[in-house]
Amino acid sequence: MSDVLTTMAYERARSVPEALTLLAEGGEDTRPISGGQSLVPMMNLGLAAPAFLVDVSGIPALRTIGVDGGHLVVGAAVTHAELTTDPLIAEHAPLLAMAAAHIGSQRIRNRGTIGGSVSHGDAAAELPVSCHVLEADYRVESLGRQEWRPAREFSLGYYQTDLRSGELVTAVRIPLRPRHGWGFHEYSRRAGDFALASAAAGVALDGDRIRSAAVAVTGAADRPLRLEAVERRLTGVTVAEAERVMSGLAAALDVADDPYTKGADRARLIEAMAVRAVRDACADARREQA
Ligand SMILES: Cc1cc2nc3c(=O)[nH]c(=O)nc-3n(C[C@H](O)[C@H](O)[C@H](O)COP(=O)(O)OP(=O)(O)OC[C@H]3O[C@@H](n4cnc5c(N)ncnc54)[C@H](O)[C@@H]3O)c2cc1C
Structure with a gap:
């Protein structure tokens, strides 16, 4: 250049x-x-x-958070800080609040937005991986056109997302899922740094058994990775068995070495974060059941 x-x-x-x-x-x-x-x-x-x-940060229509039918709809220009304090987020998508609290510093959270984060496509970012677990869709608009694109198909690689010239993300839509529990954990070398590994989890319980689980991680690939094999193993087991069925996850991950971290070390970190996120999600789901 x-x-x-x-x-x-x-x-x-x-x-x-x-x-x-x-x-x-x-x-x-x-x-x-x-x-x-x-x-x-x-x-x-x-x-x-x-x-x-x-x-686009000052457009009033992009600054709203509301419930529409069976969804929570979050405007693209809602800031990370607002995600951590908004009562509708706390009630319907607490995972977003947990995840946003880990982003950078308060100064970054005061300015950075959910739409900017999912559009930027940083593989280590907290909000896109949480949107995978929440089964979110992104409303993408361009002149004369509007469509919802699933979060799971939106990240295409390091800093690459499914957005073309002229397109704007205007909202994030999250299905309401009452009586679910949520957990988010990450490891970074210093508070506020981008995470070396993070995990987001959502769990629904039937009594003491896991009825369904969603788990996604960062640090393993060039985009958030949904751990479908782990989700299948978790389904139907008791909460007490969850940690056991997740052990060995690190060995199944194919994480490349980078200049800062050996792939095997990062894989162990990912496993530890995933276990903690699922543990927290189970505890949260138990509270929701009570
Ligand atoms: C010191 C520092 C530490 C940070 N730490 C973290 C961290 O730990 N975790 C983390 O996730 N992030 C971190 N960030 C990044 C921060 O969270 C950003 O706020 C976020 O990645 C992008 O949001 P933004 O609103 O600032 O986007 P912008 O910087 O305004 O835009 C980012 C990209 O998205 C595009 N874009 C923005 N809005 C839209 C839209 N509505 N539709 C389509 N395209 C759009 C822009 O064209 C650009 O390509 C850090 C940043 C700094 C400077």
């Missing part, structure tokens, strides 16, 4: 239609910006050089 300074345009959109029009008119080099907590560092490092930024 050249060091030559180029000009960059910036526009603050007041509505979704205005943002979509600006994105369509701007073309390939136009990017939405929300909290700026990932895009601005990438621009500072020379890894992104958009010609036109469309700021």
Whole structure:
């Protein structure tokens, strides 16, 4: 990339239609910006050089959280900090609050948004892996078009998501699942660092037995990984047996070495985080049953 300074345009959109029009008119080099907590560092490092930024962080329709039929609908510009304090999130998607509390520092959480996080596609990020477990869908809009895309198919690799030029994530939709329990754990070298490994879990109980389980992790691949084999092993066992049926998970994970961590060590961390997340989810589900 050249060091030559180029000009960059910036526009603050007041509505979704205005943002979509600006994105369509701007073309390939136009990017939405929300909290700026990932895009601005990438621009500072020379890894992104958009010609036109469309700021969507102040659009009122993207700042709402509400229940619509059988879903909780979270606007894309809701911040990580708001996820940790909102009463509807606490009631219907407490996993998002647990996960958001681990993101960066309070300063990052005050600006960063759920829409920015799922669009950015950082493989270590807390919200996309939680959205896998929550079976969330993302509303993606462009001029004249709107569709829901499942979170599970949205992450395509390191910093790659199923978004094309002109498209905007406007909401995250989460099915309401009463009487489920949730857990989230992560390991990072220092508080606030991106996690080396994290796990999100959701569990429903029938008495003392696990009726259904959803478990997803980061650290194992270039995107969040749903542990379907573990989910099958957990289904039907008692809460007391959960840890035993998860042991050996690390050996089944194929985690590559990287400059900082051996793959086998990271796999053991992932197993430990998954066991803790499931343990917490079971305890939470028991409280929901009581
Ligand atoms: C020091 C530091 C520590 C951090 N630690 C963590 C951490 O531990 N965990 C973590 O998950 N994140 C972490 N982050 C990143 C932070 O959470 C970001 O807030 C988040 O990744 C992106 O949200 P944003 O709203 O800031 O997005 P932006 O930076 O505004 O945008 C990010 C990308 O998404 C696109 N985009 C933004 N909004 C939309 C939208 N609505 N629709 C379509 N595309 C959109 C942008 O074009 C850009 O490509 C950290 C950041 C910093 C600077």
